[in-house]
Structure formats: C-alpha cells, structure tokens
Amino acid sequence: MAPVSTLGYALLSLLTRGPATGYDLTRRMREPIGYFWVAQHSQIYPELDRLADAGHVEVHEGEGPGPRAKKTYTITESGRDALAEWLPEPPAFQPRSEMVLKAYAANSADPVRMAELYQSIADVAAERLETWRAELEMMAEQGFSRPSHPRFGNYAVLKMGLESQRVTYDWATWLASRLREVVSEHDGAD
C-alpha cells in the first residue's frame, strides 16, 4: 500500500467535517487550517485520486456545472483508521519563514525600508489579531472550546493562529523600533 502523504492526511482531516468535493476542500483548506497548512487545487485533485485508490475515501459522481462530473468524496472506515494511526505520531518539524530569514540579514539593507517592512508586518498582524480574537470568542460561545465538540480542532487551530499573530505583532513591532534606532543614531552622528 502506497503510504499516505501529509497532504493526504490533511484532506482526510477535512473530510471528518463531512463529505466534500475537491473544490470544497480547496476552500475548507483556507480557514482556519490554512493558517498552518496550504494546498492548491492542482495538488488536491490528484491526491484525492490516490486516496480513492487506497480506499481511504469513497467517490460519488453527479452532474457538474461544467463539462466534467462533480465528484463528492466521503471518508471511509479505512480512511478514519489511517488518520487515527497517523495523528498521535510525532509531527515533522518543518520551519520555513521568509519573515524571520529576512531579519537574520536585517542590517544588510536600508534600515528605513526594513523598519517599514516590519512595521507593516506588525500592522497586518494587529488586524488579524482583532479579527481572529472575535472569531475565537464566537467559537467559544458556540461550544467549540469543549474538547468533545466535533469542531474542537477548528478552535485549537485558530487559537494557535491567534497566539502566533500576537507573537508576530510583538516581535515585528520590537524589530521595527530597533531598526528605527539605527536611523536616529546615524542622524545624530552626521
């Protein structure tokens, strides 16, 4: 049996929320799990074929709006089992952040522009922070914060999104202000 990729497990996870088409999954992939895992439809369609071949999903074909049939996927028992086995395994750590990478070489570029960059990053984070804080509160009111709730995972992911934005906001704000110090020091010396 061909092993399931991380994307495959991500799709199975999304399908625990109910049957969906590839198109649906492309959008479901955006919020909130998209804050921590992304995929384009060109990656999703072939992956669904593979999951179907492995018996982890069942396909139901119907009339499509375009020239092709619309395919609705449902997770199978085999899919649930595979997911349940994968979940408790230690996750791979795959760090990749251009935002932080750029900070590593921050003083190789114009400090004014770098300060602007991190200020704008902080501004975006501040906005998201507000939006997501409100969303999280709404979720809590709807009972999502109880671990037995079927959408508890959405709550947990959004909570992490919120904390991450908070850290980004604090760090980018700190970095921007430090970079502005360089500019004013320089001005004073000239």
Place this chain on the structure above:
Amino acid sequence: MAPVSTLGYALLSLLTRGPATGYDLTRRMREPIGYFWVAQHSQIYPELDRLADAGHVEVHEGEGPGPRAKKTYTITESGRDALAEWLPEPPAFQPRSEMVLKAYAANSADPVRMAELYQSIADVAAERLETWRAELEMMAEQGFSRPSHPRFGNYAVLKMGLESQRVTYDWATWLASRLREVVSEHDGAD
C-alpha cells in the same frame, strides 16, 4: 539573469557573516536561522554554483581533505546588492506545521495518545525555552541586541525562536490538558 531563489538569499545572508565553504554553510544553516529555514547540503552545493554563475559569490579553490578541492565562497558587491534589494520586499507567507494540522483532527484519534503527544511537545518546548533563554541572554551581554551589531540578526532570530517556543509550550500544554478532560469525562460517564 536567472532569479535568485529564497535559498540563494539565505546563503547570501549567511555569507554576510564571512566567507565559508558549502560544508560550513550547511552547519551555519542550523543555528539559529535553522529554527526558521532549513536546507541539506545536497541543496546547498548546486545553489552555490548558481550564485557563482550569477556573480553573487566568488569562489576560492584550495586543497581539500578528500578527493575534491575545497571551495571557499565570498559574497560579492553584486551579491550584497541583490540581498539588499530582496530584504525589504514583503516576505512570502509559507505556513506548514504538522503539529497544528494534527490538532485540527485531534478528536479523530485516541485522546490519551493525543494528550501524550502534545504533552511531549510541550516538554521539548520547555527545554528549548530554557536553553534559548540562556543563549539569548549571553548574546545580549555580548552586545548582539544592539541593532548596529553585525550579529544583531542572530539575536532577532533567536528572540523569535524563543517566543515561538513559549507559544508552543503554552498551546501544547493547554491542548494536552483539554484532551485529558475528555478522558476523565468519559471515565466518569462509564
């Protein structure tokens, strides 16, 4: 001119710390920037060739320990210019965290094992938190925290690493304890 990849800019960033061989860069890539960007030597060697072709690095060949010549790379003015242009541009956001993805489907697996998973993640984060806190303090004492210091970037990256571990610790601890609630509720009901 072939455009420089993100990995190429990462290598140029590392080379602002001084000339290095591919082997050196493979290790320099580990701390602290490796907390946010990783690359294997098999990716680094061909990328250095490309940077050399583009004139962004200069190569000096010497006697190697093995069968091949040892190549030392130095960043050129052209390399510094390319880096300085890339740095202030808005970074791509490339989120990929299996750790959070697994939380999205947390209640599709055995809560005992999931609680253990997030507890062990929290434990690892707690250890790193301590180590990195001490490292960051040492850096501050050596003056790295001043934005004009040539290693300010190391400080900024490690600071972000520290904050990220703190968030991971808090979140994973919260998640583990919530998952344990499910178990005790279940026990009570049985």
Place this chain on the structure above:
DNA sequence: ATTTTCATGTAATCTGTTACATGATTAC
C-alpha cells in the same frame, strides 16, 4: 456585459528530501 463562483483536470517547472558515492583526518 462582465466578473465571480462553481467545478475539474493536466503540464511544466521549481523546490526539497533521501540515498548513493568518495576519501582524508582527527578523536575516542
């Protein structure tokens, strides 16, 4: 009328990982 949404696919390319391959020197 035009754009957005729904809906599915493929091809070309780029990026990244794992494995294979060589060999001297230094540390245990």
Place this chain on the structure above:
DNA sequence: GTAATCATGTAACAGATTACATGAAAAT
C-alpha cells in the same frame, strides 16, 4: 580499530507552484 568530522558532489524521487484549459450558472 571505529566513529565522527571535514569536504564535495550526483541521482532519484517526492512535494509544491504556476500556468494552461474548459465551461455552466449566478451575481453585479
């Protein structure tokens, strides 16, 4: 003597992005 470190490379494969391609229905 065995393992780790220094040092550079390639090949095969897997994973991900961008672009191309089609076409109906609904919304603006």
